[in-house]
Amino acid sequence: MNVIVTIAAMALLATAVSAQPLVSVKPVDTGDALVNPDMGWAVYFYSNIPTNYGSKLDPSDTVDDFPGVSTVFMRIPWSMVEPEEGKFNWPILDTPAQRWIAKGKRIGINITASENWTAFGTPEWVKNAGAKGTYYEFGKGPAPKSAAAWCWDPDFGDPIFLNKLENLIKALAQRYDGDPNVSYVHIGSYGLWGEGHTFMSSKVPDDKADKIIRKHIDLHTKHFKKTLLAISDDIVGHDKPGRHFPLTDYALSKGVTIHDDSILVQAPPNHWYHDEMAQEFWPKMPVILEHEHYGGSKDRGNWGSGSLLLKAVEDYHASYLSIHWWPRIELEENRELIDRINRRLGYRLQPKEISWPQKVTIGEPFEMTSQWVNAGVAPCYPGGFMAFTIKDDKGGIVSVLADDGFDMRSLEVAAPGKAAAVARKKEFRVGLIAPVTKPGIYDVFVSVGKRDGTPIIALPLKDDDGQRRYKLGKVELVGK
Numbered sequence: 001m002n003v004i005v006t007i008a009a010m011a012l013l014a015t016a017v018s019a020q021p022l023v024s025v026k027p028v029d030t031g032d033a034l035v036n037p038d039m040g041w042a043v044y045f046y047s048n049i050p051t052n053y054g055s056k057l058d059p060s061d062t063v064d065d066f067p068g069v070s071t072v073f074m075r076i077p078w079s080m081v082e083p084e085e086g087k088f089n090w091p092i093l094d095t096p097a098q099r100w101i102a103k104g105k106r107i108g109i110n111i112t113a114s115e116n117w118t119a120f121g122t123p124e125w126v127k128n129a130g131a132k133g134t135y136y137e138f139g140k141g142p143a144p145k146s147a148a149a150w151c152w153d154p155d156f157g158d159p160i161f162l163n164k165l166e167n168l169i170k171a172l173a174q175r176y177d178g179d180p181n182v183s184y185v186h187i188g189s190y191g192l193w194g195e196g197h198t199f200m201s202s203k204v205p206d207d208k209a210d211k212i213i214r215k216h217i218d219l220h221t222k223h224f225k226k227t228l229l230a231i232s233d234d235i236v237g238h239d240k241p242g243r244h245f246p247l248t249d250y251a252l253s254k255g256v257t258i259h260d261d262s263i264l265v266q267a268p269p270n271h272w273y274h275d276e277m278a279q280e281f282w283p284k285m286p287v288i289l290e291h292e293h294y295g296g297s298k299d300r301g302n303w304g305s306g307s308l309l310l311k312a313v314e315d316y317h318a319s320y321l322s323i324h325w326w327p328r329i330e331l332e333e334n335r336e337l338i339d340r341i342n343r344r345l346g347y348r349l350q351p352k353e354i355s356w357p358q359k360v361t362i363g364e365p366f367e368m369t370s371q372w373v374n375a376g377v378a379p380c381y382p383g384g385f386m387a388f389t390i391k392d393d394k395g396g397i398v399s400v401l402a403d404d405g406f407d408m409r410s411l412e413v414a415a416p417g418k419a420a421a422v423a424r425k426k427e428f429r430v431g432l433i434a435p436v437t438k439p440g441i442y443d444v445f446v447s448v449g450k451r452d453g454t455p456i457i458a459l460p461l462k463d464d465d466g467q468r469r470y471k472l473g474k475v476e477l478v479g480k
Contacts, residue, residue, distance in 0.1 A: 043072050292324065
């Protein structure tokens, strides 16, 4: 029997099984940060300049003390990834990546084509191959090459540039598309710092930019079929608020999410621009937020108490959030704020109450009832199915009871403390036909994961068995 019922019906469910005593537990949220798929804090190992911000970390240091870190993010110029045509410097990505992957974390990648701190974000060999472009003076626009205008921007729509870019994207996709260790790949091939704007660099006219950016989106979606792609919200203008724009609507239609890097760059009321736009994206896929370099934001007085950062998480329904500074400085100066954010960032699945009979007859049907809430700001994008695992006193698995009819992706999100609980009733049998199950008293665990009962999702509960199963209590199995 498979039904989802309302909370009001819970009393009726309890009455239906009241013929025998029940065990009923109300798990308490531990408040701990959770590391789960499709959410979490992203350590910026490279932030354009290769010495920001992983350069002070020892090779063994993956910032495990920063609660909620799920991803290491590497934003690095194309010229450093492919210094010679067809010859890739993969270690620049693989080295930090493997440090975090070894700890069960994931990676994010952004290969940029325009920088203001090095002459060639796009490799110079692309220019030498005949790609058109222009030198520019930062903040002023195109200019003849000089001491002031020494950075070169490609014509982002030039056929030679696009051909070389596609070769790069193809190589990246061969390595990373569908890799479960990759959280997302950022489309960073257009605009300064990969942020989708040129108003401080080569000043591409808006009508021309729209067509070019669509080509860049198409090139990425052509080769990346499985891995989440993201693009800067600034492709529609870095300071143009609004919910719908043709270009971001196009990105959404292609399955590309937004990465908003405007958070706390400026003081209120311009502390960000595109929370309205995010309302189109977050119901379907994770939204990624990048706050301003923490030190710079603080020095300019834009950071304040940090409460606006939490508000950004709420307003955007964010799943990922950057650590855009030296990570331990940001942690030490914002620990309380980070803890508060961790209780809301992404999704947070809470079992509010779970009940089962004290005694269960082996091979006979019995019911388990539960109530579930998503206490985060975003849906549980990967989905997940609850399972109850019965173990003996040696930790051996006696029975796995997976409920594949109730997907946690369906739980709705709401303001803090306002999410409605969903009640679930499911009929199970222990030891029907096989495997051999002996009478005795056993431990009961709850988990969320694959349909077959494999745990995937961390829950904010105590008594973890080390495999994301959480002990609830005991059950007695009796013979017929």
